[in-house]
Amino acid sequence: MVQAQPPMSEPLLTLNAMHTHIGQFHILQGVDMVVPRGGVSALLGRNGAGKTTTLRTIMGLWPASQGSIRFDGKEIGKLTTPAIAQSGIAYVPESMAIFSALTVKENLYLAAREGEMDSVRLEWIFGFFPALKKFWNYPAGNLSGGQKQMVAIARAIVEPRKLLLIDEPTKGLAPAIVHNLIAAFRELKTTDTTILLVEQNFSFVSALADHVAVMDDGRIVHAGAMRDLAEDQKLQQRLLGLSLDSHQ
Amino acid sequence: MLKHLLSDDLPRSRFLTVLLVLILFGLAFAPFITSGARPLNTAATICVYIVLVASYDLLLGYTGIVSFAHTMFFGIGAYGIGLGLASAGPFWWIAFSGLLCALLLTILLALIVGLFALRVRAIFYAMITLAVASSFAVLASQLSDLTGGEDGKTFSVPALLSPSFHLFENEVFGRIIDGKVITYYLVFGVALMLFLFLLRVVNSPFGRVLQAIRENEFRAEALGYQTIYYRIAANCLAALVAALAGALMALWLRYVGPKTMLGFEVMTDILLIVVIGGMGTMYGAVVGAALFMLAQNYLKTLMLQASSALVGVPFLAEALHPDRWMLWLGVMFVVSVYCFPAGIVGKLRST
DSSP states (O other): OOOSSOOSSOOSEEEEEEEEEETTEEEEEEEEEEEOSSSEEEEEEOTTSSHHHHHHHHTTSSOOSEEEEEETTEEOTTSOHHHHHHTTEEEEOTTOOOOTTSBHHHHHHHHOTTSSOOHHHHHHHHHHOHHHHHTTTSBGGGSOHHHHHHHHHHHHHSSOOSEEEEEOTTTTOOHHHHHHHHHHHHHHHTSSOEEEEEOSOHHHHHHHOSEEEEEETTEEEEEEEHHHHHHOHHHHHHHHSOOSGGGO | OHHHHTTTOOOOSHHHHHHHHHHHHHHHTHHHHOOSHHHHHHHHHHHHHHHHHHHHHHHHHHHOOOOSOHHHHHHHHHHHHHHHHHHHOSOHHHHHHHHHHHHHHHHHHHHHHHHHHTTSOHHHHHHHHHHHHHHHHHHHHHOHHHHOGGGOEEOOOOGGGSTTOBSSSSOBTTBOOBHHHHHHHHHHHHHHHHHHHHHHHHTSHHHHHHHHHHHOHHHHHHTTOOHHHHHHHHHHHHHHHHHHHHHHHHHHHTEEOHHHHHOHHHHHHHHHHHHHHOTTOSHHHHHHHHHHHHHHHHHHHHHHHHHHHTTTSTTHHHHTOGGGHHHHHHHHHHHHHHHOTTHHHHHHHHO
């Protein structure tokens, strides 16, 4: 259970005994997890542990075969993906999921379901992703990997959302861009948005996250405060097979 | 003003701009810069095909839906107006009633096909539309009492559009303004409005969602869009515009028949024009339809002249014999697809 401090209110997201089957494979085998309101929660684990499947199941892209998903006090496990998105969850997949034939502007407009984009919020986004302003009318497919990731994240935050699900945002990015992302996420932490981050880059996660959960073989095997995991190298080695020193 | 008219979707290529202006002026003044029935017939067919292909581009190029039912909707529009005028007489209210019935049938069929078939995978949807369109064509041929069967039906149009009607006694710029010229301008005007409407649609928030669906349907859903509704809406809209194009064609020809309106050749022509012009560009429909129709109507004549000029030259005179025009048309398309994989407009915009 991801509960660094006792929650002051009802958790934003609660996964209870969540199972997911993909074809004949039983990927998630009873995931129990709580994401408190506010701050950054991280979901760690080795490749194939089920982190991405967890995010996709929350979004309804792969339906849960068993268990419940409660978001903001409502059961969302049986809703369709668009209905889940409309309830206030934004999802940034790991593959720089932009619409490459559309311009940066059009990509962001797509996410602004209310119609027009809030210019103040847009300037706020440009503040930590200046490249987006520069390439505003360029096809997003022509941007570099880092810039595409910026478009994908900007699209998720162009309108206020209650929960951001972000899958490996630093994958394949240069260190300088990773630093920009850390700054952007720190800025986001000051807003009402809660972030659930799936990441392999431990130093990135430890710089941002307040709470952490570790997955293995489709189950949560550890949950607690990020600070506790970051300071306990033995625990890191046991859970993740790494030490913090090697990632700094 | 022009930017607004074109919904901010400018040609973005100097050569393409020149080409589009030439086509626009050519079509706008076709009755006065040409003589005889054949050039005007070609120009009217280009106008109709621009609309028909642009509506198909909304489906294929912008939404990624492969449908073979487009000719069915084209045929419904044509038969609606044609059968109305043939059975009840050449009156405007009959033409409008026939058109209205055709549009209602179109939206009903597009909704049914969309609701039942757009949930399945792309290839199955294509197969279902092919089956529905083929059934409809067979039905139109077999209901000969109503539709005229394989022979189709000729009909009279309202007096204003009849060739015997003369608007002025004297010629204007060397041409008598008769009902045929008036019909041409009706076709041209409606085609222009429908094209600008489609340009507005694809550049609207609705059009952006369609493009997002084409690129990745799951991503569009993850943004909160019920993609099935958008796909059905695109299907209905494209079908309605295709039906209107069919009505224009019927008015122009004063004839409806299964081969001209519902034949699979019409579908292959649409597909070829979309690919040659450039998918997902709208302007591709204009350039593609103009080039295709000019080639289809004048290649044979050009080859006859070339063959006559090359009499005595072995092989070439035979190769360019007018009977082989279909072969050369095919070669031209293969070359054009090879040279312009993104279509002519795609190529022009990228250079």
